[in-house]
Amino acid sequence: MVLCRICCWRDFHTGIWPAPAAPPACEHLRERIPHRTGKNQRANYISNINNDDPTDPASLKKYVLIFLFLIIAPLLVSTANYLRGDRRGNWQTADRSSAGLLPAASDHPEALIRIYAARTVRWRGIFAVHTWIVVKERGAPSYSRYDYTAWGQPIRVDGFAADGRWFGAIPQAVASVDGPEAGKLIPAIRSVIENYKFREYGDYSAWPGPNSNTFVQAVLDGVPELNAVLPPTAIGKDFPYRGEWCGLTASRTGVFVSLGGYLGLTIGWMEGLEFNFFGGVLGLDIRRPALKFPGIGRLGVPLSQ
Numbered sequence: 001m002v003l004c005r006i007c008c009w010r011d012f013h014t015g016i017w018p019a020p021a022a023p024p025a026c027e028h029l030r031e032r033i034p035h036r037t038g039k040n041q042r043a044n045y046i047s048n049i050n051n052d053d054p055t056d057p058a059s060l061k062k063y064v065l066i067f068l069f070l071i072i073a074p075l076l077v078s079t080a081n082y083l084r085g086d087r088r089g090n091w092q093t094a095d096r097s098s099a100g101l102l103p104a105a106s107d108h109p110e111a112l113i114r115i116y117a118a119r120t121v122r123w124r125g126i127f128a129v130h131t132w133i134v135v136k137e138r139g140a141p142s143y144s145r146y147d148y149t150a151w152g153q154p155i156r157v158d159g160f161a162a163d164g165r166w167f168g169a170i171p172q173a174v175a176s177v178d179g180p181e182a183g184k185l186i187p188a189i190r191s192v193i194e195n196y197k198f199r200e201y202g203d204y205s206a207w208p209g210p211n212s213n214t215f216v217q218a219v220l221d222g223v224p225e226l227n228a229v230l231p232p233t234a235i236g237k238d239f240p241y242r243g244e245w246c247g248l249t250a251s252r253t254g255v256f257v258s259l260g261g262y263l264g265l266t267i268g269w270m271e272g273l274e275f276n277f278f279g280g281v282l283g284l285d286i287r288r289p290a291l292k293f294p295g296i297g298r299l300g301v302p303l304s305q
Helices: 027-032 039-050 057-084 122-126 180-194 212-222
Strands: 112-119 129-136 144-148 155-157 172-178 246-248 254-259 263-268 272-277 280-285 290-293 297-300
Touching: 057 122, 057 280, 112 180, 129 180, 129 212, 144 212, 172 180, 180 212, 272 290
Parallel strands: none
Antiparallel strands: 112 129, 112 172, 129 144, 144 155, 246 254, 254 263, 263 272, 272 280, 280 290, 290 297
């Protein structure tokens, strides 16, 4: 049986259909189906009518529910991981020592750039990571680390070990540049940091920004040669810190639209496809194949290998 979405049904499988001289009893079908067509053509026409119409309220509701499921389910998984872990301890006594990701500066004379990301403090780690920047010029005796924090003057220099755990969370490299190329980019990075707009006490805002991820994103925007993309859990990266709600992506390979950091869309070769839904990112990366989910981040090829 084939159901007319409007009012009636016909059994095309039996081959029974009124003769051409007698149009279908259903007025909707009589108006829309030519009389002098074959049985298979009429059947295909009705089948097309019965396919889901994306503008139909029921279909729209289904797509909205699927979208919300893809947002909420990963957050539930991230919540379960948080509850099973040891991140609920006292943040004041949490481990902030070196994670051993970098060699001693004296053992690595070449210039170096690293962007790290680690789960943020306490329950906020369910949703977000904290990112920071580490640089070292050629021959420099030490690394320089730049964070953007919620306490004191937002931009903190060398407040923590360059590759230190973020209150117990082990960082992961988001971008890595070494050698002469790093040496060329470090002055541009320092210039962006020195001219960053939100540098006064009270400028920090955890959500939707400007926060640590907004700060690092500003560096990526100002130094596109870094060719880096922050993870989907870097809430705040889509905050329009320049006041521009649309424009080119940091890599200059795509475009973005952002409604105050609350909602947004990014499409680019480096960035992939990203939907920003109140800070959470749902998306797809084709260049380095991966799915992007709120809370749990990337599932696929890592950002930095």
